[in-house]
Amino acid sequence: MFFASTHPLLSWLRPPYRLHSVYERLLGTEVELQIVAADRAQAQTAETAALDELDRLKAIFDRFDPESELRRWLRRPAGQVQLSPELWEVLARADHWREATGGAFHPGADALGAVWKQAVQAGERPDEAELRQVVQQLGARPWTLHPDGSATLHATYELGLNALAKGYIVDRMAELAARQPGVSAVLVNAGGDLRTIGGRGLGVQVADPFTARDDAPALGTVRVRNAALATSGSAHRGYDVGGQHYSHVIDPRTGQPVQDVPGVTVVAPDCATADALATALSVLELPAGLALADATPGAAALVVGRTGHKAVSQRWNALTGR
Amino acid sequence: MTDQNDRNELQHDATDTPTVTGPQTRRGFLGRLGLAAAALTVTQLLPGGLASAATTVTAKTGAKAWAAGNALDITFTVATQATGRVKRPFVAVWIEDTSGKTVRNLTVWVAQNRLNPRWLAELSRWTRDNSNLLDTVSSATRNPGTYAVAWDGKNDKGAALPQGDYYVCIETAREHGPYSLVREKVSIGSTSFKKTLPASNDIEAASLSFARA
Numbered sequence: 414m415f416f417a418s419t420h421p422l423l424s425w426l427r428p429p430y431r432l433h434s435v436y437e438r439l440l441g442t443e444v445e446l447q448i449v450a451a452d453r454a455q456a457q458t459a460e461t462a463a464l465d466e467l468d469r470l471k472a473i474f475d476r477f478d479p480e481s482e483l484r485r486w487l488r489r490p491a492g493q494v495q496l497s498p499e500l501w502e503v504l505a506r507a508d509h510w511r512e513a514t515g516g517a518f519h520p521g522a523d524a525l526g527a528v529w530k531q532a533v534q535a536g537e538r539p540d541e542a543e544l545r546q547v548v549q550q551l552g553a554r555p556w557t558l559h560p561d562g563s564a565t566l567h568a569t570y571e572l573g574l575n576a577l578a579k580g581y582i583v584d585r586m587a588e589l590a591a592r593q594p595g596v597s598a599v600l601v602n603a604g605g606d607l608r609t610i611g612g613r614g615l616g617v618q619v620a621d622p623f624t625a626r627d628d629a630p631a632l633g634t635v636r637v638r639n640a641a642l643a644t645s646g647s648a649h650r651g652y653d654v655g656g657q658h659y660s661h662v663i664d665p666r667t668g669q670p671v672q673d674v675p676g677v678t679v680v681a682p683d684c685a686t687a688d689a690l691a692t693a694l695s696v697l698e699l700p701a702g703l704a705l706a707d708a709t710p711g712a713a714a715l716v717v718g719r720t721g722h723k724a725v726s727q728r729w730n731a732l733t734g735r
Numbered sequence: 736m737t738d739q740n741d742r743n744e745l746q747h748d749a750t751d752t753p754t755v756t757g758p759q760t761r762r763g764f765l766g767r768l769g770l771a772a773a774a775l776t777v778t779q780l781l782p783g784g785l786a787s788a789a790t791t792v793t794a795k796t797g798a799k800a801w802a803a804g805n806a807l808d809i810t811f812t813v814a815t816q817a818t819g820r821v822k823r824p825f826v827a828v829w830i831e832d833t834s835g836k837t838v839r840n841l842t843v844w845v846a847q848n849r850l851n852p853r854w855l856a857e858l859s860r861w862t863r864d865n866s867n868l869l870d871t872v873s874s875a876t877r878n879p880g881t882y883a884v885a886w887d888g889k890n891d892k893g894a895a896l897p898q899g900d901y902y903v904c905i906e907t908a909r910e911h912g913p914y915s916l917v918r919e920k921v922s923i924g925s926t927s928f929k930k931t932l933p934a935s936n937d938i939e940a941a942s943l944s945f946a947r948a
Contacts (some may be wrong), residue, residue: 431865435823437814438879443823447868464820598868605873612868620874626808628842628884631872646875678873 429597432456439467440579441477442604448590449612455595462593463586463601470585473499474578476523486564487572495563503574503581503685505558510577510689514705518693519665521551523573526663529670533652544668551665580643580688583608587684601684606643606691608684614638622646622676622717632717635733637680640711643687645695646676662695671696676717679706680732686712699724798897801888802925806948808885809841811917811932811941813907815880824909824937828884831902831918838890838901842882880939885948888923898923907937917941 432448446463450456475481482500496504510518524547532539547570555568587601591610598612609615615638618631622644635642645662652659652670659670677694681687686709694702694714706714706726713728813824830839886903890896905917915936921943932941 429866431867431869433869437821437823439820441879443879445871447871449866449868597866600868600871602871602873604879605875607871607873609868612866615868616870618870618872620872622875626883626885634870642873644873644875676875 427452430456432460434460436464440471440582440603444604445600445602445607446586446590447598447600447615448596449598450593451595451597455593459590459593459596459599463590463599466586466589467582470499470578470582473497474503474574474582476573476575483574483578486566490566490569493559493563493565495561498562499581499585501558501562501564503577504556504564506577506581506685506689507574508554508558510693513708514693514697516551516666517664517696517701518576518689519551520572520574521547521555521568521570522663522665523575524551524570525665525668526573526661527571528668529652529654529659529663532654536655538654539668548666548668576688576692577685579603580606580608580641580683580685583684584641606641606684606688607637608641609637610639612638614640617642619644619678619715623719632676635678635680635715637733640680640682640732641684641687642678642680643684643691644676644678645691646674662692664696666696673719675699675719677702678715679712680714680729681709681712690714703727798899799925800895800897801923802947804947805927805945806885806887807903807921807923808883808944808946809903809905809941810881810883810944811905812881812939813915814909814912814937815939821912822909824907824912826882827904827906829904830886831904833900833902835902838896839886840891841886842884887948898925903932903943905932905938905941909937913937919943921945 429449429451430453432446432450432453435443435445437443444467446460448456448459448463450459471481472478473482476483478484482497486494486496486500507518507520511520525544528539528543528547550568550570553567555566555572557565557567559565583601583603583606587599587608587610590596590599590601596611598610600607600609600615605620607617614636616634617637618634621629621632623646651661660672660674662671662674663669664671674695677691679687679690679694681690690706690709690712691714693705694716697705699716699718702716703714703724703726706712707728711728711732712726713732714726715729716724718724809828811828813826814821826842828841829837830841832838888896900920900922903917903919903921905915907915913936915938917932917935917938919930919932919941921930923945927946928944930943932943934940
């Protein structure tokens with residue numbers, strides 16, 4: 414046993430072990446982990462490291478936990494507060510995408526979402542004046558980041574970092590797992606937002622964005638290696654008001670749910686970028702969205718309209734080919 | 736706790752659904768998963784023409800055929816209340832006729848490291864090579880524990896079945912969790928309907944909708 418695990422030739426001959434787990438109810442969805450390692454123990458160690466990292470970051474970003482760092486910070490407007498490096502970095506990325514998209518990506522979209530949720534409970538459309546007021550508030554910057562790692566919160570409306578935070582957590586999990594001894598390849602897939610490191614990459618079946626059925630045929634398969642992929646669409650979530658279904662994607666520039674939300678799939682070097690782009694492209698007009706993907710290094714997008722019309726950005730075929 | 740649940744389940748079967756052909760056990764469930772997976776693999780290996788060329792059963796029996804384009808949507812929610820690191824349950828969904836014979840296996844989600852559960856198409860990609868990552872799926876963020884499949888009125892060979900009475904069966908098992916079975920009779924006619932199914936242990940909610948797909 415001692416020789417089996419230490420002799421270089423024997424360990425070279427022994428086939429690698431691939432761990433494959435799917436967990437329900439992590440990050441508000443399901444999380445799939447694949448880890449290829451020299452042996453089972455190393456794969457399990459790497460999995461535990463990734464799941465522990467998820468728990469650690471959840472304590473920072475979980476919007477449903479009143480004691481998360483994010484929620485505690487959101488209760489302290491106006492003061493300058495020292496933040497964890499993780500929260501500061503995600504806030505900085507949110508600033509970048511809010512500016513790069515002209516407000517189509519906005520952490521304050523949650524405030525509009527809250528107005529729509531109330532309307533769902535009341536069974537009527539939200540008050541237009543209330544929506545306009547929130548949209549106006551979103552025009553100002555929600556916070557100021559200071560170079561010393563602290564931040565000042567200006568916004569008094571509801572803020573959410575969902576799109577970015579989930580991708581960021583997926584990245585940290587995948588990177589940590591990939592650094593563990595003996596690990597040669599990693600996949601972390603949080604409900605469709607994924608990052609893979611090492612190995613020969615893998616095929617990703619992109620689900621039909623317009624059905625929630627699990628047994629429906631996929632839209633197609635793309636090849637991803639040492640990169641991230643994220644999909645957004647309205648198949649699984651939305652609001653029902655007065656018998657009419659509205660998408661869960663709200664345009665922060667108008668306060669209105671996006672009509673005919675397209676299915677958007679984005680590849681990018683990391684999952685936080687893929688997630689932010691997928692969210693932005695759900696809201697942006699098609700030409701502006703594709704231009705944004707082209708302007709983002711290492712990124713490409715596939716946009717599927719409600720009529721089934723597909724559009725791709727310049728690098729899509731190059732980045733997702735076999 | 737788990738044994739108690741199993742016993743209740745068996746009693747429930749014995750009293751409420753007399754047409755069940757045998758007691759449902761964990762072993763039986765795993766066996767069913769294996770058979771279903773094998774059946775699906777065989778189906779995939781058949782040339783497409785063979786399946787589509789199968790004649791309809793209805794012509795012989797004289798019973799009415801399914802209205803073209805109608806489908807039975809089956810939606811269910813599994814174990815959303817469980818806490819901690821919960822692995823995805825084993826899930827099987829199938830259709831039985833009134834004699835308890837399985838006429839259609841709809842979906843099997845099998846555990847990790849064996850068959851990639853989410854998409855049936857991936858069954859053919861099962862490989863002994865462990866050195867690479869398995870293919871995966873990306874969809875719009877799905878709600879955890881909620882599943883949706885559809886039955887198009889065909890049997891496993893691709894032949895259209897007649898209108899009439901069928902049983903919709905949903906079965907789940909989970910590490911450290913209870914065994915769960917929902918088995919409900921539906922009458923397929925020409926009119927659309929919606930129906931809420933009774934819950935069972937881990938299967939917290941299940942519903943049917945019969946309409947034009």
